[in-house]
Amino acid sequence: MSDQLYQDRIVTLAKAKTGAGKLAAPTKSARRDNPLCGDRVTIDVRLDGQGRIAEIAHQVRGCLLCQASASALSSVAVGRDAAGIAVVRHDAERAVGREAGEAAEPFAAFAPVAAHKSRQECVLLPFEALKDALS
Template structure:
C-alpha cells in the first residue's frame, strides 16, 4: 500500500520543483516546518497591486510528498490571490483529514495527494509549502496595506 502512496506521478512532481530558490527582494517571506518529520518550506513572494502573486520562489526540504505538493503549488501559484491560496489550503486539509474532495480551480491537481489521507503522519509535510505560501502572502499584503496607509497619510 505504501508503494501506491509513492506513485510515479508523485515522484515525478517531487523531482520537478518549479520556482526553486529564493527571491532577491521579496515582499513576504515565511517558513513552515512539519514537526513530526522535519519537512521545511521557505517561501518568498512579490504581489501586484491587486494582491496577486507575480513573483514566487520556494526552498523546500521535504519528503517526496511535501516536494510533490510544492511542485503542484509552484506550477499554479503565479497569479493566485490570498483567497485562492487559503481556499486551496482549507480544501487540501479537509481532503487529508476529513474525506473532503480536495482543492478546485487552479490548485485542483493537489488532489493527486488524496491517498495521503490514509497516512496521518504525512499530512503536515503535504501541507508545509501551501502553509508557508499563505503566510508569505499575508505578510506581503500587510506591507502593501501599511505602504498605502503611509502614502495616504503623507498626501493629507
C-alpha cells in the first residue's frame, strides 16, 4: 500500500534538510548514483585527527526517501567514524526490513519502506556514499 509510504515523519525529515549543502574544505567527498532510478548523492565530510566526522554535508538529487535518509544520517553522523556509521546503518537496514530487530531513531521513521522493496535502495544510497567517503 503506497499511500502509507509518505508518512509525516519521513516528509518532515526530508524537509528538515539537515546537512544539506556542500563543505567549503572537505577532507573527503564521494558521489554515488543509483543507475536504476537515477538518484545521486554527494557527501562531503571533514574528519578530525581520529577519523571521526567533524562536519558533514550532502547534496541529494533524488527522491523524498533519499533526501529524508540523507537528512537523518547527517543528524547522527558527527562524532562517528566508519565503524560508528556502520552501526547506524544497521538501524536503517532494520527499519526497511532487511535486518531483524528494532530500528533506533531517527531511522525508525523509515519502517513504511519495508513494504516497498524497489524503494529501499533510495534509503540506503546516502549510506553507500558516506561509506565511500570514509573508506
